[in-house]
Amino acid sequence: MTPGWKKLAHQVLDQCRSRGLLVASAPSSILEEGIADVLAQSVPRGDGVPSLARWLLASDDIDEVFADDAQLAVVLREAMKRVPDGELESSATAEPVAGTPADEALARQLMEHWARSPLLPDRHDTDGPQRHRCPDDSKPCSKFGGAAFLVRRQTWPTCCDCGDPMRLLVQLDLSMLPPELSHPHRQGLVQLFHCTRAPATPSRHSTRRCHTPSVFACWRSPAELRDPAERVDDPFAVDPLDEGAEQPLVVRRWNRGRPELPATPHELTSAHPVDPRLLAATSPRRDDKLGGWPAWPSQSQYPQCKECGTALSYLLQLEPGGLSRCHFEVEGVRALGMLFQCSTVPEHVAFRSFPYPEH
Numbered sequence: 001m002t003p004g005w006k007k008l009a010h011q012v013l014d015q016c017r018s019r020g021l022l023v024a025s026a027p028s029s030i031l032e033e034g035i036a037d038v039l040a041q042s043v044p045r046g047d048g049v050p051s052l053a054r055w056l057l058a059s060d061d062i063d064e065v066f067a068d069d070a071q072l073a074v075v076l077r078e079a080m081k082r083v084p085d086g087e088l089e090s091s092a093t094a095e096p097v098a099g100t101p102a103d104e105a106l107a108r109q110l111m112e113h114w115a116r117s118p119l120l121p122d123r124h125d126t127d128g129p130q131r132h133r134c135p136d137d138s139k140p141c142s143k144f145g146g147a148a149f150l151v152r153r154q155t156w157p158t159c160c161d162c163g164d165p166m167r168l169l170v171q172l173d174l175s176m177l178p179p180e181l182s183h184p185h186r187q188g189l190v191q192l193f194h195c196t197r198a199p200a201t202p203s204r205h206s207t208r209r210c211h212t213p214s215v216f217a218c219w220r221s222p223a224e225l226r227d228p229a230e231r232v233d234d235p236f237a238v239d240p241l242d243e244g245a246e247q248p249l250v251v252r253r254w255n256r257g258r259p260e261l262p263a264t265p266h267e268l269t270s271a272h273p274v275d276p277r278l279l280a281a282t283s284p285r286r287d288d289k290l291g292g293w294p295a296w297p298s299q300s301q302y303p304q305c306k307e308c309g310t311a312l313s314y315l316l317q318l319e320p321g322g323l324s325r326c327h328f329e330v331e332g333v334r335a336l337g338m339l340f341q342c343s344t345v346p347e348h349v350a351f352r353s354f355p356y357p358e359h
């Protein structure tokens with residue numbers, strides 16, 4: 001998303017608040033992200049106002065809305081004037097996707113057969129340096145960074161090459177996966193660690209002492225999770241009161257993002273040309289997300305499980321420098337990190353990286 005949409009969202013929120021059109025107790029940064037997302041999708045299609053209104057009414061972060069569509073239209077028009085020309089570049093190309101009836105039928109068919117909505121992390125709360133469980137629950141939680149949930153007699157993972165502790169990048173409680181996410185395993189805990197001395201790539205760390213990658217992914221079974229470690233200290237813990245520090249983030253819930261079509265050519269599009277505007281409006285998001293379609297380069301193939309050769313199921317995409325605070329790379333180039341799990345054996349968790357689509 002271009003910075004222009006965030007600026008526009010900031011203006012919209014600012015004006016709504018100053019005119020008393022809405023009441024929200026949530027921090028502006030959370031609201032702005034959601035509003036920016038809605039506007040980036042809907043303004044180019046020409047239905048910015050109704051989409052914004054629907055989002056405001058449905059959002060749990062907004063307590064009250066006092067605006068009607070006409071008031072929102074005024075706010076949106078004025079906010080757009082304050083965002084310099086060109087900053088909303090993706091809208092410049094964007095007229096409503098329309099064409100011949102055949103185009104429309106194809107677009108409908110594509111959306112019916114191929115569209116998937118990613119799930120985006122929301123309501124991040126920081127955890128304390130000692131916390132390895134959800135603050136209000138005895139279960140492990142889904143989180144980016146912070147203290148990992150360890151089982152009894154397990155010590156914090158260390159890098160077998162340099163011996164340093166590895167940093168937790170992400171932890172996913174599979175029993176809390178949203179029901180709409182299609183994934184074969186819904187139990188246990190997936191964790192991803194990284195040796196911060198080495199670039200985050202799935203290739204070899206070094207040849208000095210061992211041949212492991214610098215990124216390590218694992219799955220803990222429900223039986224193991226019933227016997228947690230007494231106390232876990234995150235070796236990378238930061239002062240929870242230090243606002244400048246990169247705090248761990250606990251995921252409270254996953255919100256549905258706009259539907260996406262796959263970046264990889266598929267049956268329908270390989271047989272028929274598709275309106276490029278439809279593809280642009282449905283291209284896979286490049287940020288941290290569960291499910292949806294991977295935003296990898298269009299020729300990418302789903303990797304196979306190295307342990308058993310079965311297809312890997314794509315689970316989570318990680319943006320370089322995103323919520324995991326990790327700058328993934330592949331052969332020295334900025335990359336998306338991807339977590340996969342074997343379709344048949346849950347223990348087989350795999351991390352791969354793919355060049356980040358820069359354009």
Ligand SMILES: [Zn+2]
Pocket residue numbers: 159160161162163164195196197198205
């Ligand atoms: Zn290391």
Ligand SMILES: [Zn+2]
Pocket residue numbers: 305306307308309310342343344345348
């Ligand atoms: Zn496998």
